[in-house]
Amino acid sequence: MDSRNGSVSETPLDAEIESFFDSAPPLKDSAGIIKKLKEFIEYNSTPPGVSCIDRSVNAGKGSPRRVVCVTSGGTTVPLEQRCVRYIDNFSSGHRGATSTEYFIKAGYAVIFLYRRGTFQPYCQSLPEDPLLECFECSEDSTIQVRQPHTEAVKRAVSDHHALTVTMSQLRISGLLQAIAGGHLLKLPFTTIFEYLQILQSIAMSMKDLGSLAVFYLAAAVSDFYVPWKSMAEHKIQSASGPLDMRLVQVPKMLSALKKEWAPMAFCISFKLETDSKILLEKAEMALKKYRMHMVVANELSTRKEEVTVVTGNEKILVCRDKTQADSDVEEPLIELIVGRHSAYVKDSDL
Numbered sequence: 001m002d003s004r005n006g007s008v009s010e011t012p013l014d015a016e017i018e019s020f021f022d023s024a025p026p027l028k029d030s031a032g033i034i035k036k037l038k039e040f041i042e043y044n045s046t047p048p049g050v051s052c053i054d055r056s057v058n059a060g061k062g063s064p065r066r067v068v069c070v071t072s073g074g075t076t077v078p079l080e081q082r083c084v085r086y087i088d089n090f091s092s093g094h095r096g097a098t099s100t101e102y103f104i105k106a107g108y109a110v111i112f113l114y115r116r117g118t119f120q121p122y123c124q125s126l127p128e129d130p131l132l133e134c135f136e137c138s139e140d141s142t143i144q145v146r147q148p149h150t151e152a153v154k155r156a157v158s159d160h161h162a163l164t165v166t167m168s169q170l171r172i173s174g175l176l177q178a179i180a181g182g183h184l185l186k187l188p189f190t191t192i193f194e195y196l197q198i199l200q201s202i203a204m205s206m207k208d209l210g211s212l213a214v215f216y217l218a219a220a221v222s223d224f225y226v227p228w229k230s231m232a233e234h235k236i237q238s239a240s241g242p243l244d245m246r247l248v249q250v251p252k253m254l255s256a257l258k259k260e261w262a263p264m265a266f267c268i269s270f271k272l273e274t275d276s277k278i279l280l281e282k283a284e285m286a287l288k289k290y291r292m293h294m295v296v297a298n299e300l301s302t303r304k305e306e307v308t309v310v311t312g313n314e315k316i317l318v319c320r321d322k323t324q325a326d327s328d329v330e331e332p333l334i335e336l337i338v339g340r341h342s343a344y345v346k347d348s349d350l
């Protein structure tokens, strides 16, 4: 029995994974997260034109929406339980946020599992620092948007609000953070513990969607961590001399995702390297080892320009349209993925 999700596991989790979850600090508001997921998935898997309240009577009127879990940003590794210091990584969340916009445009519902403080969908053209730079207070105390930010603010606000209004009209309880007409659910994480616990809950909630479920795992997940039980409780003291700390390997959760949590889902993982000589080889290894449907290989310095999608029998180079100043590589990438996912859904129906 998996106590966190209240569901019975069909096969026992591998010992390392089980020990990771058993020793992790309890996830705050785990029940609330599971409730949001349940409502979001139920709402989005209800065929259009059918009331959420009675799906069974009306089932078959249209197609249920496909649901993708997009992970975004980097996980932290706390060094102390009452955390003052932590190990972090560079990921800005740009890939995940931009991809989310394209998935929604393609008709998917998105569960956006993101690192707090990283890029958000629909806010990409706003200045990062400081946001207040966009606004000014006029003489009659009204707030106005300053040039040259007018267009970017207009776009972010109208995308966000138009969709939020639709959501409140639908009166779906509990989905406080859902926007985009009820098709975007945002769930934040900071630590590796939170990330993997929420990912597990998402995957188990998506299991019944079968081949309509997609995992697009763009988050930069720590490879090493300090197990909660061997972590110092209080701030580590420098007076004790040099820091000698043992980090252990984070268990490879992709295996559990594929084998146990959501076996029918279409899975795309990412591989980042700084050495181009080993990138494709590592991506192929990940594809085989974790039985992913696709691995998106990218190099740190060129990740916004091009990626290579590795599948069982192809290596497809996907590039940003360099003739357009504001183009991005996520647009052709999501187009490719949506096409491959459609073929997968069709095959699974046969």
Ligand code: PAZ
Pocket (backbone or CB within 6 Å): 072, 073, 090, 091, 092, 093, 094, 095, 096, 217, 218, 219, 220, 221, 270, 271, 272, 273, 298, 303
């Ligand atoms: O978040 P970002 O846009 O700055 O970078 C995206 C990325 C490089 C983190 C992503 O494309 C990726 O490769 N994620 C997996 C990283 C890994 O190998 O762990």
